[in-house]
Amino acid sequence: MPHQTSLKTVKRSNEPFWWALFSAGGVIAALCVPVLLFMTGLAIPLGWMDAPGYEAMYTLFENPLSRLVILVIVSLSAFHWAHRFRFTLYDGLHLKHLNAPVAFFCYGCAILFSAYAAYSLYSF
Amino acid sequence: MNHANTTTTIDLEVYRYRPELETEPTFDTFTVPLRSDWVILDALNYIKDEIDGTLSYRWSCQMGVCGSCGMMANGEPILTCASFLKNYAPGPIRVEPLANFPVARDLIISMDDFMEKLNRIKPWIIVEEEKPLEEGEYLQTPEQLDEYKQFSMCINCMLCYSACPIYGMEPSFIGPAALALAQRYNLDSRDHGNQQRLDILSTDDGIWQCTFVGECSEVCPENVDPAGAIQQYKVASTNDWWKSKLMPWGNKK
Structure with missing residues (x-):
């Protein structure tokens, strides 16, 4: 059988770019957010854990690596939200005809949010 | 009685x-x-x-x-x-x-739409070159069989298309059974059609319409897991996409 290749005629989707962010965000949110919520929302306020002092937190976040980790968690979670919300609008509200504006709005929010997080962490 | x-x-x-x-x-x-x-x-x-x-x-x-x-x-x-x-x-x-x-x-x-889509994903074993007869069969280990066996149980009953809300809204979506069958051949050790199918399935009408509702796998009478097949395929397609963008020289044949 002759080797057929249809690479030139078929338009590959660019969806993998957004899906990669979505899926990375899903994984990182599932792994990190419950732990962070448990610690900052339950364990520390209810006194199950000693609150880390201001000095300790300050030292932790003086390290650029800690700030980078926070940025990655916040930003990827935002892209996870954006992708999911985009398809909620598409399929849930039948807004497929507004494809471009919906995608622009959702991913735009995630980009702005990430930029704000980056700025806040940078100027810390 | x-x-x-x-x-x-x-x-x-x-x-x-x-x-x-x-x-x-x-x-x-x-x-x-x-x-x-x-x-x-x-x-x-x-x-x-x-x-x-x-x-x-x-x-x-x-x-x-x-x-x-x-x-x-x-x-x-x-x-x-x-x-x-x-x-x-x-x-x-x-x-x-x-x-x-x-x-x-x-x-x-009328099942014309399904038959057309089924054909589009090339549901047969694609080999680069046929072996001469005297070289014998294309052997496969039980482990290699297990890789794809689950997806080969599909009986083309189309229940998954009826259950899929995406197919209901977007008739151009290739749909669960055809995508699961594509994976059945992709995972077969004797098949070399992966790249050909990827070109078809990585389009907007392919796997990327799917939002992982999962109803297809719920209704399947043969316990095939089309939703799982599509997710596996999304990972493969995403790796391929990043490779082609970051290493454009890598994929040329």
């Missing part, structure tokens, strides 16, 4: 559409014996034999293998040969043609 069972009855509200008689579909109600060993298909055969011979529907094997008797029962896509009447008692049971497909007549849908 319990005699009391044979005297009880159950009502079937059956979708009728006879294009030469009516422009809009209607429902006919038939009363059939509620026998404990009868499935919905038995009830339809009873209607056709004893009450109304004009009722049209597809069926063949009556044992969950041929995949031709799929219909909607009370809004759920099921194989009528595998769904007992007693599970719907006291009824009525609303029997309709598979959702998301055009209806040709009564309970018969």
Whole structure:
């Protein structure tokens, strides 16, 4: 059988770019957010854990690596939200005809949010 | 056999559409014996034999293998040969043609769209070059068989297309069964058609329409997991996409 290749005629989707962010965000949110919520929302306020002092937190976040980790968690979670919300609008509200504006709005929010997080962490 | 069972009855509200008689579909109600060993298909055969011979529907094997008797029962896509009447008692049971497909007549849908899509994903073993006969068979270990066996159980009954809300809204979506079958061949150690299929499945009408609702895997009578196949495929396609963007020289053949 002759080797057929249809690479030139078929338009590959660019969806993998957004899906990669979505899926990375899903994984990182599932792994990190419950732990962070448990610690900052339950364990520390209810006194199950000693609150880390201001000095300790300050030292932790003086390290650029800690700030980078926070940025990655916040930003990827935002892209996870954006992708999911985009398809909620598409399929849930039948807004497929507004494809471009919906995608622009959702991913735009995630980009702005990430930029704000980056700025806040940078100027810390 | 319990005699009391044979005297009880159950009502079937059956979708009728006879294009030469009516422009809009209607429902006919038939009363059939509620026998404990009868499935919905038995009830339809009873209607056709004893009450109304004009009722049209597809069926063949009556044992969950041929995949031709799929219909909607009370809004759920099921194989009528595998769904007992007693599970719907006291009824009525609303029997309709598979959702998301055009209806040709009564309970018969037109499956042209599915057949076209099935063909598009090249559901056969693609080899670069046939081995000469004297070199023998294309051998495979049990482990290699296990890789794809689950996806090869598909009987093309199309229940998954009826259950898929995305296919309902976007008829251009290639859909669950065809995508699961693509994965059945991709995961076969004898097949080398991965790249050819990736070119078809990585389009907007391919895997990227899927939002992982998962209903396809819920309704599958053969326990194939199309939703899982599509997710596996998304990972493969994403890796391929990043590779082609970051290393454009890597994929040239």
